[in-house]
Amino acid sequence: MNFSFLGQYSSFYLTGAYITIALAVIAVVLGTILGVALTLLRRTRFKPLKLLGDIYVEFIRGTPLLAQIYIIYIGVPIIFSGSDIPDFAVGAIALSLNAAAYISETIRSGIDAVSIGQMEAARSLGMTQRQTMFDIILPQAFKNILPALGNQFIGSIKDSSIVSIIGVAELMYKSTIVRGNTALGLEPILVASLGYLIMTFTLAQLLGVVERRLKTSDRR
């Protein structure tokens, strides 16, 4: 094993890691916003909209992320012909759209876990369906699903490696470049893997702390 390339390439890797984190943060934040919208869409009484939401979630969950990335990478320039969207944006959008479907499922179960009595109490006070959803149900649902959102974050960090195939210079992409430059087969990938592990492990620890905090605040 030869890791002497690290001296020369460590900051190169580091910028890759930053991009990985940026992709994951965008995927989770945008995915959550879209996920809420998607959840509301799937709860409307207007059947066609509900169907649209359901189909979207089924499609995302039933097809590989790689295929979804290609569809956006190739499809977007066709639809918006001539427009030049940076690869990073394409990658971030693809990851966000993907995360949104999974997050929507999570939010749905989080909403179901809030007792029906909460909805009834709010409505009996004259609050509208909307007010009830945003003021009473969703805040409680989010507390329920925070751990799952954290896991989505970890998932998005790992998933983001796939956008290397469209040339987004995140951690995985960087390791491929290093392999090419150094003619080393395994070592650059091991370094990237360690990078992912450090990110996901740190995040998991942070989540553990947050979860314990939430539990104690419940007992106030």
Added chain:
Amino acid sequence: MIDVNDLHKSYGKNEVLKGVNVNINRGEVVVVIGPSGSGKSTFLRCLNLLEVPTSGTILVDNQDITSKKVNIDKVREKMGMVFQQFNLFPHKTVYQNIVHAPMRVKGTKQQEAKVLAEELLKKVGLSEKIQAFPSSLSGGQLQRIAIARALAMKPEVMLFDEPTSALDPEMVGEVLAVMKDLAREGMTMVVVTHEMGFAKEVGDRILFMDQGKIMEENNPKEFFEHPKHPRTIDFLSKVL
């Protein structure tokens, strides 16, 4: 003020309300009793349309609230409801629980809301809990806050669905005391309960429900001393 005509409610094939007719007058305390599963909750919940009736009309201040044209949120503003399970908002403090709906729905200003909350908490005897979270309160305290929360909308009528059934026996009294005060102040109330003492003392009229119908109704004295319907007699022999 509430006029219920031939109210029916079915869940699938199961007909739970089989033609209920009731008039509730302003300032009146109507107590609904009856065996469990007889449709008391369903009846009460139809009054503010938490359950949608299958047929029949419900006039509130001469407006049929079962009509599609009615804005039910507006109607609910004048009908407070208290639940067996309290249903306080766990992510909000006692203060927020009370002022949230008035501020959000009616646009009550902060200053006014604060005065309102303090007044109501004093009324239910829990002034010192204003900044507490529901999880730190006992059942009896939770239910008193829930009553304060409903009152914050300044309703014209209060609906109670077994407000003391989920409470430890030693906490029942404190909740009933608040309800008695409310009745004394002239609040219109519909109360589903198993507390026969409360029914006798506070009720202006008792409705006995069984199998989706009102089998018998009378003033408390007559009702408890000279029940007429065999099912009433049977029920009273079990609970008294």
